[in-house]
Amino acid sequence: MLKDYNKYLEYRNGELYLDGVSLKALAEEFGTPLYVYSASYIRDRVRAYRKAFPTALICYAVKANFNPQIIKLVKEEGAGADIVSGGELYASLQAGVDPKKIVYAGVGKTPKEIEYAISSDILMFNVESRMELEVLDQIAERMGKKVRIAIRVNPDVDPKTHPYISTGMKKSKFGVDIKQAKEEYEYARNLKNLEVVGIHCHIGSQILDVSPYIEAVEKIVELYHYLIKSGFDIRYLDIGGGLGIKYKPEQSNPEPSDLAEAISPILKDVKAKLILEPGRSIVGNSGVLITRVEFLKDKGHKHFVIVDAGMNDLIRPAIYDAYHHIVPVEKRDGRYIKTDVVGPICETGDFLALDRELPEVGRGDYLAVLSTGAYGFAMSSHYNVRPRACELLVDEGKYRVIRKREDYTYILSLNS
Numbered sequence: 001m002l003k004d005y006n007k008y009l010e011y012r013n014g015e016l017y018l019d020g021v022s023l024k025a026l027a028e029e030f031g032t033p034l035y036v037y038s039a040s041y042i043r044d045r046v047r048a049y050r051k052a053f054p055t056a057l058i059c060y061a062v063k064a065n066f067n068p069q070i071i072k073l074v075k076e077e078g079a080g081a082d083i084v085s086g087g088e089l090y091a092s093l094q095a096g097v098d099p100k101k102i103v104y105a106g107v108g109k110t111p112k113e114i115e116y117a118i119s120s121d122i123l124m125f126n127v128e129s130r131m132e133l134e135v136l137d138q139i140a141e142r143m144g145k146k147v148r149i150a151i152r153v154n155p156d157v158d159p160k161t162h163p164y165i166s167t168g169m170k171k172s173k174f175g176v177d178i179k180q181a182k183e184e185y186e187y188a189r190n191l192k193n194l195e196v197v198g199i200h201c202h203i204g205s206q207i208l209d210v211s212p213y214i215e216a217v218e219k220i221v222e223l224y225h226y227l228i229k230s231g232f233d234i235r236y237l238d239i240g241g242g243l244g245i246k247y248k249p250e251q252s253n254p255e256p257s258d259l260a261e262a263i264s265p266i267l268k269d270v271k272a273k274l275i276l277e278p279g280r281s282i283v284g285n286s287g288v289l290i291t292r293v294e295f296l297k298d299k300g301h302k303h304f305v306i307v308d309a310g311m312n313d314l315i316r317p318a319i320y321d322a323y324h325h326i327v328p329v330e331k332r333d334g335r336y337i338k339t340d341v342v343g344p345i346c347e348t349g350d351f352l353a354l355d356r357e358l359p360e361v362g363r364g365d366y367l368a369v370l371s372t373g374a375y376g377f378a379m380s381s382h383y384n385v386r387p388r389a390c391e392l393l394v395d396e397g398k399y400r401v402i403r404k405r406e407d408y409t410y411i412l413s414l415n416s
């Protein structure tokens with residue numbers, strides 16, 4: 001069953017290994033909380049995308065996990081980057097991503113970020129509003145540059161995911177309404193410092209069923225044909241990311257080939273280059289968060305396992321009520337208990353699991369929180385002045401630190 005999350009995750013003689021490395025040994029050497037990612041898994045996922053979409057550009061969504069060593073790994077498999085901030089552009093360039101493979105979305109790009117991306121000569125801006133078109137045009141003029149753009153179109157499709165991570169519905173802040181798209185394209189065509197080269201859309205995240213993609217791509221392709229007929233040179237069709245992953249035991253990891261199969265017939269007359277922006281489906285199940293059991297508490301009606309990882313390390317359960325599967329690092333054959341797994345933070349929302357059936361564990365045991373390679377460390381914080389976790393990359397029996405554990409001095413270093 002663990003193999004369905006990640007084929008490199010397995011028990012060997014009762015001890016959990018990831019990509020050939022003992023997680024107990026890593027926890028003892030580097031301490032906890034500890035994020036560990038499998039390089040083999042990440043490579044496999046990029047390859048699966050490239051195989052399913054052989055002529056497409058895969059722009060890894062850096063927001064899922066911005067560690068430059070992870071971006072570098074993905075880049076070495078031929079991927080570019082999808083960014084949403086100047087910081088993500090910096091991380092991508094640090095990792096050696098070719099700027100000609102970088103696309104930049106986001107509703108609130110600042111002038112400084114826009115200038116940075118223009119001077120880096122990225123592939124294209126995915127523009128999200130009329131005002132952004134105007135500002136981009138003005139900045140490009142001042143810099144004496146012509147800027148390639150796509151307009152992010154909001155197709156009003158329900159991705160059937162958590163409302164906080166649905167981005168392609170009418171009421172969401174993202175993109176321009178599909179009904180206004182033709183008008184916005186005409187407007188952009190008249191701005192002399194912009195070159196309209198693409199269409200962008202991204203309907204949401206953790207999408208397990210491919211049918212919303214079919215609906216969105218049909219709408220986008222209709223717009224594409226209209227724009228081509230109207231004389232636009234649309235060279236890129238960027239359909240965003242969002243493919244989901246297995247979090248719960250009863251779910252499965254959808255494959256990029258499932259997506260390809262579903263949308264290829266709709267794309268058959270499209271000459272533009274396809275761009276995809278997967279994040280979670282590349283790194284999500286590469287990673288585990290290792291945490292140590294500090295205390296057990298039995299309140300009679302309720303049992304608690306108190307661990308050293310909190311909502312500052314993994315915020316997904318608190319903000320999306322997200323399920324993350326948890327297994328002991330050393331296999332237990334004893335009885336199961338029903339328990340909450342909670343962190344040390346001063347918030348009732350500080351939990352990793354509620355009412356979970358877990359093998360009975362004791363103080364000092366290690367637990368592995370699965371499916372934490374995406375939006376785990378990337379969303380972590382210093383809340384309660386807690387140093388952020390160490391990150392390790394494991395690769396066929398070898399391991400290395402890709403981010404050191406923080407300490408108190410580091411956290412307070414910018415305070416005066």
Ligand SMILES: Cc1ncc(COP(=O)(O)O)c(C=O)c1O
Binds near residue numbers: 064202205241
């Ligand atoms: C514009 C854009 N592209 C790509 C992604 C990546 O999404 P995911 O990690 O779900 O593949 C996101 C996040 O939802 C996004 O906002």
Ligand SMILES: N[C@@H](CCCC[NH3+])C(=O)O
Binds near residue numbers: 063167320375
């Ligand atoms: N942070 C979200 C995904 C957001 C995707 C970005 N648009 C999650 O953990 O599921």
